[in-house]
Amino acid sequence: MNKRIDVHHVTRVEGHGNIVVEVADGKLKECRFDVTETPRFFEAMLLGRPYQEASHITSRICGICATGHATTSLRATEKALDVELSEQTRLLRKLTFHGEILDSHILHAYMLVAPDFLGVGSVIPLASSHPDIVLRALRMKKLSGDICAVVSGRHTHPIAMTVGGFTHFPERSALEDLRQRLIAARADVDETVSLFSSLTWPEFERDTEYVSLTKPDEYAFIDGEIITSEGAHLPVEAYLQLTNEHLVRHSTAKHTRHRRESYMVGALARFNNNSAQLHPRAKNAAAALGLKPKVTNPYLNTAAQVVEIVHCVEDSIEILERLIAHGLQAEAPAPPRRSSGEGVGACEVPRGTLFHHYAIGGDGKITSANCIIPTNQNLANLEADMRRLVPHILDKPEPAMQLDLEMLVRAYDPCISCSVHVLKLDPKRGGGR
Amino acid sequence: MTCQALCGQQVDAASQPKRTLILGLGNPLCGDDGLGNYAVQMLAARQLPAGVKVLPAGTPGWELPNWISGWPRVILIDAVQMGLEPGARRRFTLNEVRLIAAGEILSSHAPDLATGLALADALHQLPDEIVVYGIEPERCEPGTEISPHVKHALDGLVDDILREIV
Numbered sequence: 001m002n003k004r005i006d007v008h009h010v011t012r013v014e015g016h017g018n019i020v021v022e023v024a025d026g027k028l029k030e031c032r033f034d035v036t037e038t039p040r041f042f043e044a045m046l047l048g049r050p051y052q053e054a055s056h057i058t059s060r061i062c063g064i065c066a067t068g069h070a071t072t073s074l075r076a077t078e079k080a081l082d083v084e085l086s087e088q089t090r091l092l093r094k095l096t097f098h099g100e101i102l103d104s105h106i107l108h109a110y111m112l113v114a115p116d117f118l119g120v121g122s123v124i125p126l127a128s129s130h131p132d133i134v135l136r137a138l139r140m141k142k143l144s145g146d147i148c149a150v151v152s153g154r155h156t157h158p159i160a161m162t163v164g165g166f167t168h169f170p171e172r173s174a175l176e177d178l179r180q181r182l183i184a185a186r187a188d189v190d191e192t193v194s195l196f197s198s199l200t201w202p203e204f205e206r207d208t209e210y211v212s213l214t215k216p217d218e219y220a221f222i223d224g225e226i227i228t229s230e231g232a233h234l235p236v237e238a239y240l241q242l243t244n245e246h247l248v249r250h251s252t253a254k255h256t257r258h259r260r261e262s263y264m265v266g267a268l269a270r271f272n273n274n275s276a277q278l279h280p281r282a283k284n285a286a287a288a289l290g291l292k293p294k295v296t297n298p299y300l301n302t303a304a305q306v307v308e309i310v311h312c313v314e315d316s317i318e319i320l321e322r323l324i325a326h327g328l329q330a331e332a333p334a335p336p337r338r339s340s341g342e343g344v345g346a347c348e349v350p351r352g353t354l355f356h357h358y359a360i361g362g363d364g365k366i367t368s369a370n371c372i373i374p375t376n377q378n379l380a381n382l383e384a385d386m387r388r389l390v391p392h393i394l395d396k397p398e399p400a401m402q403l404d405l406e407m408l409v410r411a412y413d414p415c416i417s418c419s420v421h422v423l424k425l426d427p428k429r430g431g432g433r
Numbered sequence: 434m435t436c437q438a439l440c441g442q443q444v445d446a447a448s449q450p451k452r453t454l455i456l457g458l459g460n461p462l463c464g465d466d467g468l469g470n471y472a473v474q475m476l477a478a479r480q481l482p483a484g485v486k487v488l489p490a491g492t493p494g495w496e497l498p499n500w501i502s503g504w505p506r507v508i509l510i511d512a513v514q515m516g517l518e519p520g521a522r523r524r525f526t527l528n529e530v531r532l533i534a535a536g537e538i539l540s541s542h543a544p545d546l547a548t549g550l551a552l553a554d555a556l557h558q559l560p561d562e563i564v565v566y567g568i569e570p571e572r573c574e575p576g577t578e579i580s581p582h583v584k585h586a587l588d589g590l591v592d593d594i595l596r597e598i599v
Contacts, residue, residue, distance in 0.1 A: 060462065063492070111495055123495070124548070127555035134556060142499045156491070 001026045001394065005402050010409050011122075013112070014064065015416025019405050020250075021390055031387045033379060033409065035251040035416055046369040051077050051360050052163060058356065058371065059157050062415060064107070066157045067100040067148060068349030069356075069371075071222060076356040077163050079343030081336035088329060089165045090222075092151050095319045096158065097221055097347070098312040099147030103155075104350035105267070105305040105312075106144060108413045109196065110137035113302045116407050117199045133195065136188050140309075143181055147316065150174045164333030172324060179320040182313055189313050193285045196306045202404060206388045207296045208381055209260045210269035211242065213348050219270070219277040219311060221348045227273050229294060230259040236346035239355045243372050248380075253416070255380040256372075262380035265352025266412065267304035268295060282311035298385050299411045305350075339364070351375055351413050375414045382412050450482045451562075453598050454504040456490040458511040458546060465519075465570030465583045469510040472566075475591045485598055497549030502558040508594060511546060512583075513567030520582030521569045522590050524597075526562075564597070566590055 007019040016037045022030035042061050046054055054077055059070040071093055078085065085093075111123045114133065120126045127134040145155035150170045152158030160168035213224035213236070226234040226242055234241055245254040257263065271278075272293045275286065286292070289303045342359040352374030359368040385408055393401050455476060457469030473489045481487065493500050501507045515523060527550065544552075553559050568590060571580040579587075 107495065124551050124555050127552055131556055134552070138496065138499050138556075141496060145496070 003394070003398055003401070005398060005405065007402060007406060010406055013410055013414050013416060015414070017409065017414065017416045019386070019402075019409065021386070021401075021405065023390070023394060026394065028387065028390050031383065031390055032250050033383050033386065035253045035379065037252055037416055039252060043369040043371055046358070046366045048365050050364050051081070051358070051366060052364075054358065054366060054369075055161065055163070056157075056159075061371070061373075063156055064104050064415060065100065065349045065351070065354070067096055067152065067161075068347055068354055070152075070158050070161055071097055072345040072347040072349070072354045072356045073358075074161060074163055075223060075345030075347065076343045076358045077345075077360065079345060080338075080341040080358055080360045081163070081343070082338045082341065083164045083334050083336050085334055086165065086331060088323070088326070088331060089334070091319050091323055092166055092169075093161065094222060095316055095323075096148050096151035096161070098316045098319075099144050099151070101221065101312050101350050102309055102316075103141055103144035103148070104413075105309050106137055106140045106192075108350075109192070109302050109305055109309075110134070110140075112410055112413070113407075114195075116403070116410070136191060140185060140188050140192070143178075143185055146181075147178055150178055162333050164335060165331060166333070169328050169330050172328065175320050175324050175328070179317060179324065182317050182320070185313060189310055192306060192309060193288050196303055197288045197290070201297065201299045201303070202407065203297070204299060204385075204389055204392070204408075205296045206298070206385055207294075208384070209258055209263035210272040210294065211258065211263045211265050211353060211377070212270040212273045213346055213353055214274055215277075219274050219279075219315075223346065224348075226346070226353070228258060228263065229269075229272060232259065236355065237344045239344060239346065239357070239372065243355070243377065245372070245376070251379060253376050253379055256377045257380055262384045263377065264298065264381045265374045265377045266301055267308050267350075268298065268301040269352065270348055271295065271304040271307060278307065279311045279314040281314050282307050285310040298381075298408065301411045301413065305413070349374060351415055352377060373415070375412075375416060378412050378414065382409065382414070450484055450598065451506045452484040452504060453486070453506045453508060454501060454560075455485065455487045455508045455510065455594065455598075456493075456500060457488070458490055458492070458509055460492060461489075462575060462577060464572045464574050464576050465568075465579050466512050466573040467577070468512050468568055468570065468579055468583050468587060471579060471584075472510045472587055472590060472594075475587060476594065479591070479595060481595075482599055494544045494549055495552060497546070498553040498556055498558045501553060501560055501563075502556075504560050506562040507560045507564070508597070509546070509563070509565045510590070510594075511565065511567055512570040512573065513565070515567060515569050517569040518582075519569050519571030519580065520586040522586045522593075523567050524593065525565055525567070527559075527565070566594060 003023040005021040018034040020032045055070040055073040058073045059066040061069050149155050153160035210229040213220040214227040215224040243256045275293050286307045340362045345356045355372040357370040361367045457473030459466040459469045461467030461470040470489045476487045568586045
């Protein structure tokens with residue numbers, strides 16, 4: 001039996017990636033997820049720039065995870081310069097971070113994944129066949145974006161977040177309005193859980209190493225320590241011991257590995273490692289979705305995202321109640337206690353663990369920068385899943401095999417443009433090595 | 434002001450100009466692609482009739498319906514590749530042209546204007562009147578500067594829009 005699947009440019013993911021699978025005489029000969037985008041050199045852009053600009057530059061790495069990059073960048077700078085944040089700053093940062101997690105997860109679950117399960121090719125026919133579903137998604141997305149806009153000044157690319165705190169503070173009435181809208185949105189959240197609980201997920205299991213941040217007192221999104229399902233526990237400063245980035249010929253994004261050939265980051269890894277810390281309503285949602293750690297079916301990453309939607313809505317309501325009860329102070333950003341230094345910021349952005357690592361010189365300019373993006377960390381794991389999956393679906397016709405593989409790629413919610421760092425040169429043509 | 438707040442206002446159509454939302458589209462960090470943002474800044478500095486709201490929308494993608502639903506008239510300003518000389522400007526309605534959308538939705542995180550409009554259409558959320566003011570870009574590459582041809586065209590575009598809405 002010979003089969004060849006060559007999906008040039010997988011749709012409904014961010015960026016450009018190709019699936020290449022070749023089966024000859026019933027045996028898997030080739031199985032790759034090619035990443036062909038050009039690198040964008042954001043780390044190089046940071047060199048020589050004042051540290052105050054870093055979060056604004058790196059937030060442009062992504063139009064989805066802009067707050068995630070900005071927050072991780074600020075944490076790297078704040079650790080380098082020993083900045084101690086106020087409780088109010090921590091709460092505001094967490095609130096706007098939740099807004100972005102919600103926005104991204106709603107986009108992925110509804111706009112990118114749901115069409116596969118509801119038998120349509122994209123969200124446009126879905127809007128005709130199931131307008132209630134798409135209108136709900138748009139309502140929830142608007143609320144998510146409005147959380148970011150109220151707290152950090154814009155739906156995307158926050159402008160009010162700065163090193164040590166905020167430059168702008170929302171009115172009490174705006175916080176109260178968000179709180180009421182979030183409470184009202186519980187109906188949409190319940191419908192979301194109900195919809196995704198009704199889907200039949202593809203049957204596929206492959207255990208791997210699940211990696212996330214963890215914190216003793218909450219479901220970790222900002223800061224914490226690295227934890228893995230293989231028992232590793234690392235401070236974020238030791239992230240290079242986790243990531244072990246390496247080059248592969250078919251990808252301009254580097255691959256990573258830790259204790260196995262690959263590892264997985266993202267909502268499913270967070271759920272597997274930290275589910276005990278979810279809000280009770282999110283735990284109920286997990287039960288409704290049939291999730292119980294450890295979940296080893298990568299297609300269920302989307303279901304874990306739905307669980308996190310519930311958690312982030314509930315946690316946002318609680319944060320807003322605390323902010324309203326305490327009253328917001330227009331406090332000045334906390335000052336640096338050092339003029340130079342080195343720091344690692346780490347956050348759980350929608351697609352997984354994000355690291356920013358900066359060194360800042362005595363003149364306040366950045367002297368080195370490294371950013372490791374979740375999608376990079378998932379690429380090797382995605383390929384390992386593809387290699388395990390293909391032998392099980394060989395009997396299917398090629399279009400059905402292709403759909404299974406595309407749905408697997410989409411389950412990871414890859415943000416390919418963000419992941420690309422490597423400039424490939426052909427040594428035969430370029431003369432280099 | 435949020436869209437909902439404006440949409441909730443009762444306007445006597447007979448006595449006031451039609452409520453109009455003007456959106457500047459495009460990425461202001463990508464050269465001429467950000468011309469909509471420039472146009473919005475120029476319009477915001479002018480005297481606008483009551484019931485007219487001008488906003489930079491960037492690349493609204495899937496959320497275009499959230500921006501435009503409930504408005505009787507929407508004017509979009511964008512860089513449009515029409516195969517004309519850089520700086521050439523055109524006004525058109527959706528009935529007059531065929532917007533070229535990617536057949537399949539390639540990069541789903543930021544679908545283009547045609548896709549956003551198709552979604553609004555499928556949801557029956559297109560305004561009664563939707564007008565696009567387009568300028569042929571010269572250079573859509575990273576950078577915050579727009580090219581001289583486009584800058585020159587923006588003056589005429591702003592005057593045209595003011596004539597249309599007054």
